[in-house]
Amino acid sequence: MDSTQKNWLPPGSLVYIGDNFEKVKINIIDYNETFYSEIEVQNIEQCKDNTDENDTVTWVDIKGLNDTKVIEEVGKFFGIHRLWLEDVLNTNHQPKAEEVDDLFFMILKSVKMDAQPLTVEYEQVSLFLGKNFVISFHENSDDLFEPVKARIRQGKGRIRSSRADYLFYALVDSMVDNYVQTVNVFENKIEDLDVKLDIDTNDTLPKIIRNAKNELLYLRKAALPLRDSLSAICRSEHEDIGVRTKMYLRDSLEHSIQVVGQLDSCKELLGSLTESYNQSLNRKLNEILRVLTIFTSIFSPLTFIVGIYGMNFNNIPEFQWEFGYFFVLTLMSVIAAGMIVFYRRKKWL
Amino acid sequence: MDSTQKNWLPPGSLVYIGDNFEKVKINIIDYNETFYSEIEVQNIEQCKDNTDENDTVTWVDIKGLNDTKVIEEVGKFFGIHRLWLEDVLNTNHQPKAEEVDDLFFMILKSVKMDAQPLTVEYEQVSLFLGKNFVISFHENSDDLFEPVKARIRQGKGRIRSSRADYLFYALVDSMVDNYVQTVNVFENKIEDLDVKLDIDTNDTLPKIIRNAKNELLYLRKAALPLRDSLSAICRSEHEDIGVRTKMYLRDSLEHSIQVVGQLDSCKELLGSLTESYNQSLNRKLNEILRVLTIFTSIFSPLTFIVGIYGMNFNNIPEFQWEFGYFFVLTLMSVIAAGMIVFYRRKKWL
Amino acid sequence: MDSTQKNWLPPGSLVYIGDNFEKVKINIIDYNETFYSEIEVQNIEQCKDNTDENDTVTWVDIKGLNDTKVIEEVGKFFGIHRLWLEDVLNTNHQPKAEEVDDLFFMILKSVKMDAQPLTVEYEQVSLFLGKNFVISFHENSDDLFEPVKARIRQGKGRIRSSRADYLFYALVDSMVDNYVQTVNVFENKIEDLDVKLDIDTNDTLPKIIRNAKNELLYLRKAALPLRDSLSAICRSEHEDIGVRTKMYLRDSLEHSIQVVGQLDSCKELLGSLTESYNQSLNRKLNEILRVLTIFTSIFSPLTFIVGIYGMNFNNIPEFQWEFGYFFVLTLMSVIAAGMIVFYRRKKWL
Amino acid sequence: MDSTQKNWLPPGSLVYIGDNFEKVKINIIDYNETFYSEIEVQNIEQCKDNTDENDTVTWVDIKGLNDTKVIEEVGKFFGIHRLWLEDVLNTNHQPKAEEVDDLFFMILKSVKMDAQPLTVEYEQVSLFLGKNFVISFHENSDDLFEPVKARIRQGKGRIRSSRADYLFYALVDSMVDNYVQTVNVFENKIEDLDVKLDIDTNDTLPKIIRNAKNELLYLRKAALPLRDSLSAICRSEHEDIGVRTKMYLRDSLEHSIQVVGQLDSCKELLGSLTESYNQSLNRKLNEILRVLTIFTSIFSPLTFIVGIYGMNFNNIPEFQWEFGYFFVLTLMSVIAAGMIVFYRRKKWL
């Protein structure tokens, strides 16, 4: 849908702006300490039976945002405001955390280092936390939450014995862990560039640095509001987020602060890399011009001298000398030697 | 009117500083859930009848600011302070939001991407929100609020069933949407420049970058106070702005925050574009000088040698050699080859 | 007086540091809605009669600061602390606003665009606001407050019907208006430079930019504390400043905020001008060197070839050829044409 | 352990990420004003006997983090939360200070100037302060806390007569002292570079500056959160940190503020060093090109003139002149002298 048309729609209109039109998958996981079930449904109506029981945590994981009808039904079923559903569909939305009444809403960007180094893929993830359920929306990846799902299936850690807030934390934490890994790889690549700069200064380096700068810009744009959202959650007094879960969330917040710190370092490193590259260009320029000047200044006088004795005047006295030729050769050698000594002194040679 | 003269006028004097002298148009829309009327009047007196009924929302949309008398009458009719009317007429005023007694006053800049890319047109919009009316002033565009008017006419969305505060929001939101679109186009154009830089580095690029920087400066100057105004409105406790409308306004605020974030990215992108352009200039310089130095340093010695044997000394021994000429040609080939090998090693060739 | 000596004086010593030694002029204006008198006195004692009546506003306007005795008398008469008088005389003082007991004290800089563009003249203005009087000190200009005086004389606007606080506002506002005008002119001049840059890049531009930068620095140093002072006044709860006057002062504050915003824009514009100028220098350098390289690389091989056939060897085979000369001319044409084609490909020609 | 695998572990899993696999050493010091014992144990169980007595301060110093079992036992013994133990093992953790219930937890980086100048070694130190014990974890150094241990053994200063909080302070203070020394050395080295720049501008300087910049980046990343942590401790109201100890901690805080201030200076010094180096490169370029231009512009015309008289036309009039040769020599001397005078005027010579 063209963005100019959007202006003519009333606020709260649900419009999908992405380009993934695969079928929407709804994955429902229901568990408590002793019980576990996982089903894939086509229609949110089917999940009703599962959410009845109050003593289980229900996680509705929706992959694919193109079918606005499905999204709308999910929204109605769990009582999510249309403006929020609009945010879920607007995959360019900035990360944020909000709470209204009995729901906690968080948008964040999942990052994944691409096969090609220094390129990062983003995917918008929307999380809703209710009394005993968590809803997660995302667009493309099939295996985004696989580590968390595995932990639930295998009953590893505290997740099965905890409430929905811990599940919410587990999802956020797995996203933050992606940041930590991505930024670590990113930082290492940049430190590698630093070494590369000294070895060969080929012309691809400025392009790589520029790409890294742009990539860094987008990483910061995703990580900074993530940090602020986590900080807001840690300060929030929403009753559905327990004291113990908050301690875990503070741990995630610390990681996100560290990520932002590393991104700041990367920025400075890239800045000093650019500077060093420019200096190396300038040093090379000086070297080239030194060579040029040495050649010109040695051969200009010599060529002038041989020019003199190429003149066709009749009465040039030197032509009468017996060793005129050798005298001129010697003179020229002395001049050349003098120039070389001069440039040695100037440390140009 | 000359600005130096303004100094001699008492504060609150109404002076139009723009250059559009078309006839002022007053458009009055009156509606509630069931009722709808739209008239165009010449005189604000005519609108009295419409505003009598308390259960309708009245929207007075004034286009054209040159007739200060009309503005003054509107001001008197709705009880707007002269200082505010002065602000309405001062089309260079910064965006702001203010509330006094029972009126809510907001100035903002409408933006529109020009046909020519990277040029933005601005128009100052002043909005007043009263108990059951909204007044809007703007200078030039006929179709500025057309999307909102169409929604009212067609009864789409919640607008007909809501109060004046929602109309106020709808107008602000349509302005903010313009920013979102404009900044998206702007950002895309700049990312295009990034690609263009690698393909050809013709001399128009620095001019384009400079224009984009200036345009960005003005966009920021319009968007930053807009964001701050929206943030102030969301925090305000004015009774005429309902809780539900505030939730919508918070959505607009989020969009404006995103706009500012994108503008910040654009700034960094433009900065690194400039840097890259400078580097490409420097690399070109190095290339040019490498060519120059190679030519000079190969031909200087050769020209010198042929000069030697162009001398007219009688007793140059080489002239007696049978293959003197070919010896010299060989010598020069060796020297030239040596220089080429030398430059290959230095990676200058 | 030398500044090193000042160290030996106790604090509160009144020392004039300027260089205007014309006679001090004291102008006393007394008015209310119906009454108006204006006298020029030599001695502050003379003004006693005027200030007796409680129902008029008295404005004592002192021009010239060299006669410290007069300043001292004025201070005693109106109960102004010696430290404040010291500030009045220290014409390098930063703008500030302070209130003690029943007096409100403000220092600000009046600005005036000089005949020569991009040069601004400053004059320190000190204002005291009491219950029913305003005292203003300044150093040089005769017509600084003329617009306000004219308004009082002619009874235009609200000034005659208002109290001393409105007079205080009117004086501040006329100063702020000067900033608005000065900064508008300044901004226009800088935008003109932007156009000039493309037309001719003569060597005066960097000097003009540098002067503009320095001038901007001083304008900011005057405007920033002015804005902060106005903001402090608007927040202050001094009883002598009425609610309505505060609304007017907020208007002045808005103007001063806009001035600071424009100065920030000017700074960025000057920064990008400098950058563009540097780029144009670099582009010129590239152009010069391109010309140099093309000439050198075309003529070096040609000169070398003609040198070969200028050698005096006896048995050069080409000399025997019938069309040797024309062959060599053709060879050289081919070489020259090849170089030109090569540079066309490289887009150097 | 690979970091990608970590994603699949539940939070609170203890993973050592360093590369020191020497045996863990646990050193237990128990003292009060009159009593002192120091033992090295393999197993934390052995320390039970020591910590029984309530009137002594117990310091458990653990060197080596590779044996997660030992760490876990220590954690259980002293009631440390698993998330904190995870932080202790994550040797890339940012410095921080936290308090929960009856424990005070601080992470900081110990710095040590390497033998090679401008290189700093980091080691993460984790400190826990309980009612009457202090636990310290670090990874490599054997003699990190030797100065403090010596003071305890010899009973110097207030340490033996104070409680655990003073011991905690003493450890922090010895770390901060390391910063003070390191940064002093660092600052001196950079000021030395400043002098070096004027003497010889060899090509190693930019590399040294770049290394120093990177090193500075890491020092700041360690010192800034250290300062913030100390500031948090000084503001904290944890009951285990006494009023007197807080005064000492404020002293450490002051030192850390000074360290950050010095690092800021270093940054500016390095910035202006880079700038000066670039300027010296540019000046050198100008000098080289001056030499080139002088040689070219003197010898071009001379070589042209001798070329003229090397032409083989039959009827060149000058060849008939008796002193034609000497006339040409004189002409060339005049031209050369003229050029030299011209360049003297331009101050190029």
Next chain:
Amino acid sequence: MDSTQKNWLPPGSLVYIGDNFEKVKINIIDYNETFYSEIEVQNIEQCKDNTDENDTVTWVDIKGLNDTKVIEEVGKFFGIHRLWLEDVLNTNHQPKAEEVDDLFFMILKSVKMDAQPLTVEYEQVSLFLGKNFVISFHENSDDLFEPVKARIRQGKGRIRSSRADYLFYALVDSMVDNYVQTVNVFENKIEDLDVKLDIDTNDTLPKIIRNAKNELLYLRKAALPLRDSLSAICRSEHEDIGVRTKMYLRDSLEHSIQVVGQLDSCKELLGSLTESYNQSLNRKLNEILRVLTIFTSIFSPLTFIVGIYGMNFNNIPEFQWEFGYFFVLTLMSVIAAGMIVFYRRKKWL
């Protein structure tokens, strides 16, 4: 004493780190409105008699910090904490203001413009304010407080009739006045450089600018915490600092704010000076290369042409022409004139 050894000392150890080992001088001034005595003692015991009387203000001025025993005695006598004495001796300490119980402690740097311009000398001054005494420590200068002592001796100003807090203010104010003077001189020198830049661009300028930048860095490091300390004092509610003295201290605070403002300006001025110097280097480069290019491009073709007719082919047709030589001369003049016209058009000549 080596700084590495310091690590092994307990906190609060008194160590002198400076290099002035002259004998310590203790100067005791005792005064009230009617009484005045001034003695020089070797031992602080001697001052006991003076401080007995409660109705006089006692000022103990200690010059020289090398004798730690004397410092310790003073500290004991007036009840100063050892940590503070350590600060007094640590002459690299940052300026600060602190209050504990009944003592007010301030560290600041006295500045003095050196004979050589743009070099500033620093001396650390420590002040203690008690109920009716002031203690001042400094290291070198004999006449640091001479202006204040003179005012006491001569009974000028309010000093004799005021309490210890006013003396404290007078000392601080004399230090601040030194800053004002120093920074004024500094600013003037930098503005002089601005003029110098246009007249001659000799190679000493970058060195002067660099020195000024470093000096500025140190001035800021001294002035910024001084301003913050004064601001803290003005906000403090220490009972020993009276309301009236606070008004005076606020005046000093204003001066220090102005000093910081001027230093900021100096920084910007130095920045734009560096920029201008770099531009002038670049312009010079362009000029040099213009000369080079003009010479090369005029003489390359000419030298080539004369080379042609220097060839020894037998059948060059031009040699048969009667006016061949003059034809060639004319041709060459035309070429040279064409080049000159071309460069005129390009504004290179």
